[in-house]
Every structure is written in structure tokens, then in C-alpha cells.
Amino acid sequence: MKSKPAFILKVSCPGRSGIVAALGNFLADRGCFIKEFHQFDDLDSGRFFSSIEFVFEGNKNPSVDQFRAAFEVTALRFDMEWEIRDADKPAKVLIMVSKYDHCLRDLLYRRSTGELNIEITAVVSNHEDLRNLAEREGVPYIHLPVTKENKPEQEVRLLEIVKETNTELVVLARYMQVLSNTLCEQLAGRCINIHHSFLPGFKGAKPYLQAYERGVKLIGATAHYVTANLDEGPIIDQMVERASHSHDPQHLTQVGRDIEAQTLARAVKHHVGQRVFQNGLRTVVF
Structure with a gap:
């Protein structure tokens, strides 16, 4: 039936x-x-x-x-x-990446299995490294290299792509460029970022090396809505994993990548499933 x-x-x-x-x-x-x-x-x-x-x-x-x-x-x-x-109609999602591929691979896989009810409208990147990965899955790959000089015009082009493809959600799957305040405002409530630590935590470069040098016993990842305040948007999902004195920076990085991919996928699933509400600086997630 x-x-x-x-x-x-x-x-x-x-x-x-x-x-x-x-x-x-x-x-x-x-x-x-x-x-x-x-x-x-x-x-x-x-x-x-x-x-x-x-x-x-x-x-x-x-x-x-x-x-x-x-x-x-x-x-x-x-x-x-x-x-x-x-509920059965796939949400239109645009994914932004730089050179790290683990979050993109995970989202593509979960889409192919039906775990994520999404239609990927495009993969946009400031590098060419992941073109083959996206195009093998039949997803358009758009290269938008970003410099200090062309950043404003590239962000205008990004918004044009979002509009042209009827994209409902933008996902920063380890996109290593900071979005301007203007772009953050235009994408408010429909742009999710994955941060490579359990916020608040070790910000800036080499977070896992910082974690190693401090001898942490937990590492994690945070998925949040993007706002003009860098890495301070409403948190949708977080995960942590135990660490010990025997874990070197390479091992912490490997564990961290797994956590990032899982956390981002859960946040995307919650959002497209209409289960996330922004409530001031916080979220309600069913």
C-alpha cells in the first residue's frame, strides 16, 4: 500500500x-x-x-x-x-568547501543512501582540489577563488548562485574563508558552519595541536548557524570524544575529522527536517 x-x-x-x-x-x-x-x-x-x-x-x-x-x-x-x-521533498542545499574533503564526502554519501533528504544544488569552492569528487557524484562544481581584492564580487556571485538554484540552505563543510558581515546577514538562519572544536575552545590555526599541547581529555566539534560574530552563532549540534596522553596530533586530527563529519550531518538533518528553531542566541532542536 x-x-x-x-x-x-x-x-x-x-x-x-x-x-x-x-x-x-x-x-x-x-x-x-x-x-x-x-x-x-x-x-x-x-x-x-x-x-x-x-x-x-x-x-x-x-x-x-x-x-x-x-x-x-x-x-x-x-x-x-x-x-x-x-516532508518528502528534498531540501535544496549548496555546499561550500576549501581543501578538506571529509565533510563533503560524508554529506555526499548520506545523500546517496537517503539518510539526508537533500538535493545538492552545487559545490562551491575557492580551490579546484575537490572538483573530481563532486562531479563524480553528478554535482555541479563552481570555482570561486577568493582574494582580498575580489572577495566582495565573489560573495555577490555566491548570492546569485543561491538565488539561481533556489538554494534553501548553505553548508560550510570546512570552507576556510571568513564570510563578510553583509553576507552573514543575507544568509541569516540558512547557513550552517562546522567548527573544528567544542566551542568555546581552541580558536585559530592548528586547533588539534593546541589541544595536544594542553593535554586535553576531550576533543569535539560544533555545528552552528553563521553570524557576523565569528564562531559565535547559535549552536545546533555538538559532539565530543575522549582523548588521552597517548594521542598525538595526527591521531587527534583523525578523530576530529570523524566528529566534524557526524556533527555537521546531524545539524543538516535537523535543519532540513524542520526541527531547529532559533531562540535568541540559542536554539531549540527537536
Whole structure:
């Protein structure tokens, strides 16, 4: 039996009584079967957050446009910020890389197995090193070399590519260029970076050498939204791994690469699955 199409309703609004009942009643009145219902009230910020996956049970299902129009009444009543999307439709993702390949390889693999429901619109890089890797997977590879002189025009070109490809999410998969404040603002809430340490931690060059010299017992990685404040955006996911006195910088680097790839993939999966909400400097992740 063919499964029915699933949809995800993502909602945030000021917290007050009656929101959960209103959402449940609205879906029930339209013959919707709720597969998953996540909700959280943040008492500090006074915000309510919910992600609901549902299917239409009846034979005559309303279109998504009809559903959106009908939901506007409920949304206005509770001052909601909301969106609805087809849960089965791949999210359009653009990946940016420099020379490190481990995060790109991992994302390509998880896409091929269906673990990540994404369509990679392009791989953009300031180097040519990973062209063969991307093109073997049928992904367009766009070389945008960056210098101090041409950085503004290359960032304009990047935004053009994002628009031309209808990209919904930009992923910095070890892209080793700092984005300008203007670009960060234009991509706010739709650009994820993987940082090679458990923030806050060892910033700058050779983080694993710094960790080794300090004799750390934990190393990690942090996936976060990109903001104008370097490496200080809202954190989506983090992982750590034990280390010991016997681990040299090469071993720490190997372990770190595995953690980076896993953490970035989880953050991307959460984002495209409509499970991440920005809540000030923090995130709510279902």
C-alpha cells in the first residue's frame, strides 16, 4: 500500500494557553493524522515552539496552498511565525568547501543512501582540489577563488548562485574563508558552519595541536548557524570524544575529522527536517 504524503508544520509564537489545543483541533478538523508532535515552551524567552509531522487521512486532501490559507486564521490569532513543507521533498542545499574533503564526502554519501533528504544544488569552492569528487557524484562544481581584492564580487556571485538554484540552505563543510558581515546577514538562519572544536575552545590555526599541547581529555566539534560574530552563532549540534596522553596530533586530527563529519550531518538533518528553531542566541532542536 502506497504511503500517504507527509507534511511538516513548523510554528513559533509567544507562549500562552490554548496553542497546543488549537493546533491539534485544526489538524483534526481537516482529517489529519499526526505522526509526530514536538513542542516546547521556553519560560525564559516566553516563546512556544512546535514541529508537527502529519498526513491527510481522507481521500480528498486539500492542497498545501488551501491548507496554508486556512491556517492563516489560527496563525494570526496566536501571532505565529510558521511554515509548512512537504516532508518528502528534498531540501535544496549548496555546499561550500576549501581543501578538506571529509565533510563533503560524508554529506555526499548520506545523500546517496537517503539518510539526508537533500538535493545538492552545487559545490562551491575557492580551490579546484575537490572538483573530481563532486562531479563524480553528478554535482555541479563552481570555482570561486577568493582574494582580498575580489572577495566582495565573489560573495555577490555566491548570492546569485543561491538565488539561481533556489538554494534553501548553505553548508560550510570546512570552507576556510571568513564570510563578510553583509553576507552573514543575507544568509541569516540558512547557513550552517562546522567548527573544528567544542566551542568555546581552541580558536585559530592548528586547533588539534593546541589541544595536544594542553593535554586535553576531550576533543569535539560544533555545528552552528553563521553570524557576523565569528564562531559565535547559535549552536545546533555538538559532539565530543575522549582523548588521552597517548594521542598525538595526527591521531587527534583523525578523530576530529570523524566528529566534524557526524556533527555537521546531524545539524543538516535537523535543519532540513524542520526541527531547529532559533531562540535568541540559542536554539531549540527537536
